[in-house]
Amino acid sequence: MEYQNSISYSGGKVLALSHLLRKVFLLMGLGVGVTAVVAWYFANNQALFSLLVNERGMSGLGIGVMFAPLIFVLIMSFGYQRLSAAALALLFGAYSLINGVSFSFIFMVYTAASVYKTFAIAAAMFLIMAVLGYTTKVDLSRFGSIMIMGLFGLIAASLVNLFMKSVALDYFISMAGVIIFTGLTAWDVQKIKRLGDTMGSHGEAFNKLAVMGALTLYLDFINLFLFLLRFFGNRK
Template identity: 55%
Template sequence: METKDSEYVYKNVIQLTEQDASRKFIANVFLWMFVALGLSAVCAFTFSHNQALYEMLRDPETGRNTGLGTIVMFAPLAFVLIISFGFQRLSYAAAAILFIAFSAVMGISLSYILVFYTASSVLGVFLTASAVFGVMAVAGYTTNTDLTKFGSIMMMGLIGIILASVINMFMHSTQMEYIISYIGIAVFVGLTAYDVQKLKRIGAGLEYGDASAGKMALLGGLTLYLDFINLFLMILRLFGRRR
């Protein structure tokens, strides 16, 4: 028999307000993001400091990617597409396994960073990207301004960056690379605030503890992970010091 008082407030039942649910949801989102970043960092460090593993990715004689190295470079994109477009069909466990696998492969594909750039500059850029990301995440979470229109502009900018990057693969223009990097920093700084606000609103509308909430937290973690990684890479292109 249920126990309740005269105000019809049920005892022994957890009651979450929208704000509580949103905070718990955002906490899960950032947990997934941090797990992914940590796994990527471990994989990047392992492959960059183990000569045998690194030579599986890049031929030491030609300095070019091996067949496996090429697959690893494009594999993260395949993982993102599978998770994003197959999200509704995937179970929570399957989505989690794919996300973990994606984080590991992404880390392996980024191992060249620790080979081409000095450790001090990589650390400095990582701390800078972390600070910028943190500030914009807080701004996106706390602001009362609707960033929907702003987010649409940032998405258009992202499409522009992708197209310009593809074109520059054939042009090999250093100047265009700098322009893309500066615009990219602005775009991913804006997207960080927009995505955090969007996730905050999603969290407020979900029933915490439901399976869909867990999957949405995982997808949110993937979104913020990509925002951070791309922001880090854009800053590294501009300020990283090569060996």
């Protein structure tokens, strides 16, 4: 009887984890899809895009759209304990939409063909690292900590290069960005997997973890795509 209970408990954990990861990747995929469709639609609709850019440059709305995504991420991160799963999901959807509007500028800088090609490369790299993060027996937490420190260094270097405008430093930042977000993808998937091992397959905590896990992987993918675009994007 004890052996059967052990099997039942183990099987329940596997099902709960499978349910969590399906939900995380579904939400993440929907978020990326919304961002991609909205970006393409705004870039190809002159009437809408003119709301963001006019003859004098970027409009007030355009500037607001560029900074709004950061506000959504901060609200979700700091409000995680207080907000409901439904509220977090709504914010994630709104964030994906607003991010799509801001990403419409990409089509003004790079050719559509190179954007699609880079998106496919980013998707392939993300998928490989996600599978690695899920299947590996190696504890990636130490590497994750290194990647986080590298991320802070990346931000600092990017700020410095705003003034230096060094081509060599920009190349280094781009390469480091690809490496960091490739590594973070594997670590974040493993982290979500381990958190999923500690809870059931339903409930508020489960749904909140699914949304925040989706946000985390969404950010990994989007940033990986943006850094890859520096290498594979063909400017107009």
